[in-house]
Amino acid sequence: MTDNTEGDRRELVIARLMVLPSNRKIAIGNRGAYTPKELIDHVRKDDEIGKKVVAIEIAFIMALKEGRIYGEVSADNET
Numbered sequence: 001m002t003d004n005t006e007g008d009r010r011e012l013v014i015a016r017l018m019v020l021p022s023n024r025k026i027a028i029g030n031r032g033a034y035t036p037k038e039l040i041d042h043v044r045k046d047d048e049i050g051k052k053v054v055a056i057e058i059a060f061i062m063a064l065k066e067g068r069i070y071g072e073v074s075a076d077n078e079t
Contacts (some may be wrong), residue, residue, distance in 0.1 A: 009058055010043050010046070010050075010054055013054050013057040013058070014043055016057060017036045017040050017043070017053075018036065020036040021036075022035060022036060023035075026039060028056075034049070039053050
């Protein structure tokens with residue numbers, strides 16, 4: 001993966017985080033809970049937490065793209 005692609009992914013994740021309510025916290029495993037601003041800072045630093053956030057968000061976006069999320073939600077609503 002090129003640096004440009006990784007930078008683009010980080011920017012996409014930052015854009016997604018910017019639309020979250022600022023008073024919300026997001027738990028990252030056993031590493032704690034972070035506000036969107038704190039997560040943006042970690043993504044920009046490209047540290048361990050930032051890399052984890054990018055990986056989680058990209059996996060979520062790919063699941064949406066491939067229809068895996070909709071299929072699971074649709075199946076849950078049929079019961």
